Structure formats: structure tokens, C-alpha cells
């Protein structure tokens with residue numbers, strides 16, 4: 001038996017002013033979306049209106065749609081774009097008496113730029129015009145767009161004709177649509193903010209990317225305010241949890257109404273931060289009338305407005321290929337924004353001119369951090385493998401944690417793609433690093449050469465410090481060097497502290513110091529348990545150099561600033577101490593000093609060191625074994 005489920009979608013209206021969008025929404029839902037006094041007075045829609053529509057899918061599934069009604073007037077295109085940012089299906093309205101009009105065209109281009117794939121065309125005011133003529137006109141205009149095959153339904157709110165048919169058609173179309181994906185990356189693009197007396201600040205918007213629940217800790221970008229969702233409603237119903245593709249109203253009592261505004265994003269931690277530079281693929285529609293100001297080429301340095309989600313920010317376009325973008329063309333470009341936005345790879349946007357008269361371009365975000373390196377590539381954004389491959393090859397490496405967090409793929413999809421690419425030998429994964437195979441191989445060779453060269457140039461030195469490798473190879477991130485070194489150490493290299501060397505490397509003093517070395521060892525071995533002080537041994541700078549070398553290599557053990565022992569002497573004293581205590585029980589410093597034929601000067605620091613190492617333990621003035 002088929003289990004009945006409810007699927008959530010967003011329907012947004014679009015179309016020229018006065019073409020009957022709001023009247024249609026009211027006829028279908030019973031809700032008048034025009035709520036502002038100004039809208040009532042002027043009899044036009046000024047800002048977004050909202051309603052709820054329940055439909056029955058053909059298989060019995062419930063379809064629940066949030067309806068966003070947008071203004072058609074050319075002065076309010078800015079609000080229209082904010083309304084259609086997360087649309088599953090457009091309710092595209094053309095009035096039978098007017099036919100295709102300027103904002104019909106502009107709205108179509110906006111929907112195309114935003115990648116809206118589905119539409120139902122409502123041929124409104126069918127009581128007033130020639131249906132067949134207008135249908136033909138609409139079909140002609142939709143040719144070559146994603147709406148070319150969209151159903152066209154004649155309607156009239158006057159006579160009630162076609163309203164049920166329109167609802168059935170919407171249900172059929174949504175029955176074929178995939179609900180928005182849950183990728184565990186919730187973003188609510190805020191479209192309304194107000195206060196309710198005694199309740200506090202309410203923000204509303206459309207949720208995408210993942211669910212949010214009551215009580216959840218959230219972040220507001222770009223302001224970076226952190227707060228908790230006290231309660232959630234969707235179309236007036238109180239909810240515990242709200243799913244992607246739903247309208248939501250959050251009560252955020254700890255945030256003042258003037259601290260949050262349309263365009264802000266409500267999200268969660270660990271998804272990255274907003275940025276004010278983007279690398280994008282930008283396109284100018286080929287539909288633009290070549291005579292219209294909107295068709296003028298976009299130039300490097302042009303000022304414009306970028307519309308993303310519900311936000312609108314001033315932006316400066318740069319790095320355009322050939323310096324300009326003509327209509328019907330697309331190119332990779334960099335956008336510098338007046339204020340940061342929280343965009344993901346693959347997010348769509350619309351561009352309007354600086355006077356906000358015309359919609360002039362649109363596109364998709366390639367790199368939300370805006371790295372110049374990304375200017376060379378136009379990604380295969382729909383496929384997680386190619387996105388991962390390109391991102392890694394562009395930078396050479398990537399940190400695995402939070403890799404591509406600002407993308408439209410889930411963390412699991414991304415880590416599975418990393419493993420697939422590793423299996424295919426395209427990338428390597430080491431510790432916290434993902435790296436391009438070829439680059440990693442080059443780096444290993446380079447690091448090996450550096451170490452070998454150092455062994456040759458400085459045979460007395462234990463090896464190369466990691467910081468030297470990092471600066472010689474100009475690698476900014478320490479964790480990459482760490483991963484590289486770990487990789488080398490799995491082979492023929494060893495790491496001691498921050499120094500790496502060939503496993504076979506034995507540090508050797510230059511010939512002129514080898515005699516000095518012999519002299520020092522002789523002095524130290526004469527009375528091995530009570531050798532001369534370091535001051536005596538380090539008679540000159542050469543001797544000092546040799547002592548340092550012997551300590552570094554572990555041939556000498558420095559038990560106090562002034563006391564060094566040959567390694568054999570140290571090991572021998574250690575076992576003799578252990579043996580003595582084992583035989584005689586807890587012993588004092590002087591008992592041990594006498595037993596070993598040493599001095600207080602040596603014995604005190606030696607025992608302290610053995611305490612630290614865990615061989616002995618001090619109890620009062622006696623030492624026992626651990």
C-alpha cells in the first residue's frame with residue numbers, strides 16, 4: 001500500500017503589473033496576499049505576499065505549497081527577485097488582454113538566471129482577451145527556455161474558469177518535482193522582520209538546505225549574531241521542526257528588530273562565513289533587446305547590484321574576459337561586494353544596473369571565497385566528483401575538515417567523493433589533508449632533496465627542521481608539512497621532535513673537531529660516575545660546539561646545566577641505582593653516592609632525572625623503585 005506523505009514546495013508568482021497574480025493567489029488559497037495599506041490604496045502589489053496552498057498529488061500524496069506573491073510593477077523588481085530566490089515552480093502569469101509585456105520578459109529572464117526549472121503559465125483574465133492568439137504568442141516567447149514545454153492554463157477569477165484546472169496542473173507538475181534536498185546545511189533567507197507585542201522579533205523566510213528545530217542555536221549572517229530559535233511557525237502553525245522547501249517564521253526574542261533585516265541569512269555553525277569577494281560565471285541573456293540599455297556590454301569596473309537569496313548588495317565587476325560581456329555571452333569574473341554575503345558554490349544570482357532600472361545579467365557562484373585562482377575554471381557544479389577534483393587541483397591541497405562546506409553537497413557526499421577520487425588515484429588523502437596526486441609527488445621529491453642536501457651540507461646536524469622545510473617549499477599551512485613529513489616517515493625517514501632526517505643518517509663531526517670529541521670522551525670516561533664539570537670540559541668554543549653536538553645526538557646526557565654524562569655511564573648508573581635499591585630497599589642520596597662511587601653534585605640531579613623518567617620515586621629523603 002502506498003504510504004501517504006506530505007511534500008513541501010514553494011510556488012512563486014511572476015509576471016507584468018496588473019496581470020492578475022494576486023487575484024489568482026486569492027482565488028486559489030482564499031488569502032489576499034496584498035496586506036499593506038499602500039497596496040490596498042494603490043491597488044498594486046508593492047512587496048511580497050504569502051499564502052498557503054494544499055494540493056492532492058495524483059498518487060494520493062499531499063502537496064503542501066508555500067505561495068509567494070511578487071509585485072509586477074517595474075519599480076519593485078528588487079522585491080520580486082527576493083521572492084523567487086528559492087522557488088520550486090513559477091506561477092507565470094500573462095493577462096489575455098495585454099499579452100507579453102516588459103516585466104513578463106524581465107521576470108522570465110530573472111527566473112532563467114535563477115535556474116528555476118518548472119513553471120505553469122496562467123493565462124489570466126481569459127474573460128477579456130483572445131486566448132488562442134495569446135497562447136501562440138506565449139509559446140513563441142518561451143521557445144528555447146526551460147519553460148518551453150510548460151502547460152498554459154487559461155483562467156478567470158471573474159468567472160471562476162480554469163482555477164481548478166490550474167490547481168490540478170500545479171499538482172501534476174509538483175508531483176514530478178523533487179522536493180528540496182536536505183544536505184544538512186540549513187539557510188533561511190530572511191524576507192520579513194517584525195515584532196509581535198509581548199513575543200518579540202519574528203523573522204520569516206524560505207528554508208533551504210536542511211532542517212532547523214525549535215530551541216536550536218543559530219547564527220545570523222552577515223552580522224554574526226548568535227541566538228536561539230524560541231519557537232517556529234509555518235503558515236501560522238506551530239512546529240517543532242521546519243524542513244527545507246518550507247516557509248518559516250522564527251521567534252528570535254534575543255535579537256532586536258533593527259539588528260536583522262531582509263537579505264540576512266539564518267544558518268548554523270561550521271558552514272563557513274560570509275565573504276565579500278566571489279568568483280562567478282556571469283551571463284548576459286541573449287533575449288535582451290539589442291537596442292535596450294539592459295543590452296549594453298558589461299565592463300570590468302562596472303558597478304551593479306547583485307541579488308542573491310533575499311539580499312541585494314552593491315558590487316564591482318572585475319577580471320572580465322576581454323574586458324567586456326556582450327549580450328548572449330558568458331564569462332568567469334570576480335565580484336567585489338560592498339558587504340559580505342553567505343553564498344555557496346552553485347548558488348544562482350541576478351545582476352541589475354547601478355540605477356536599478358534594468359536586469360542586466362545573472363549567473364552562478366563558482367568560488368564563494370573569490371580566489372583569483374578560480375578565475376580560470378568554469379566548474380561542473382552539478383557533479384560532486386568534478387567539483388571536488390577541480391577545487392583540489394585549483395589550490396593543490398585542501399583541508400579535509402569543512403572542505404567545500406559552502407557548497408550544495410552534504411558533508412557525506414563530499415567525503416565519499418574524496419574517497420572515490422583517492423581510489424581512482426586522482427588525489428591523495430593524508431591525515432587532515434587532501435592533495436592533488438601529482439603535486440604531492442612533486443612535494444615529496446622536493447622535501448627529500450632538501451633533506452639529502454642538508455645531510456650533505458651539514459653532516460654534523462641531526463636533520464632538517466620542519467619550519468625550514470615549510471619556508472623553503474613556501475607552504476603556508478603547517479598541517480600540510482605535517483602530513484608530508486608523516487608520509488616520508490612511513491618510508492625511509494625518521495622524525496625526532498621537529499627535525500626530520502633519513503633513517504640511515506648518522507651525524508658526523510668535521511675532521512678538525514673529531515680530535516676534540518675524542519679528548520672530551522676520554523675526560524668523561526676516566527671517572528665515569530663523577531666526571532669533570534661541564535665548565536671544565538667546555539674549555540673553548542670548539543669544545544662547546546662538540547658538547548652541543550654530542551648532546552643533540554644523544555651521546556651525552558645533560559642531567560644538570562653543569563653536569564653531562566656519557567650515555568653508557570648514564571645507563572650504567574641507572575641500572576646500578578635500581579639494583580642497589582632492589583637489594584637494600586629505599587636508599588638515601590648518600591648511600592647511593594657511596595655505593596656507586598659518585599658525588600652529591602652528580603647524584604642529586606641524576607636521581608631527580610630518574611624520578612622524572614619514572615624509574616625511581618622519592619619518599620622523604622629516600623628513593624624507592626617505581
Ligand SMILES: Nc1nc2c(ncn2[C@@H]2O[C@H](COP(=O)(O)OP(=O)(O)OP(=O)(O)O)[C@@H](O)[C@H]2O)c(=O)[nH]1
Pocket residue numbers: 015016017018019020021022023024043044045046070071072073124125126127128155156157158159
Ligand atoms: N476581468 C478580469 N479582471 C481580473 C482578473 N484577474 C484580475 N483582474 C483584475 O486585474 C487587476 C489587477 O489584479 P491583481 O491581481 O492585483 O494584479 P497583479 O498581477 O497582482 O498586480 P501587481 O501585483 O501589482 O503586479 C484587478 O483590478 C483585478 O480585479 C480576471 O481574471 N478577469
Ligand SMILES: [Mg+2]
Pocket residue numbers: 021022023034044045069070071072
Ligand atoms: Mg499583485
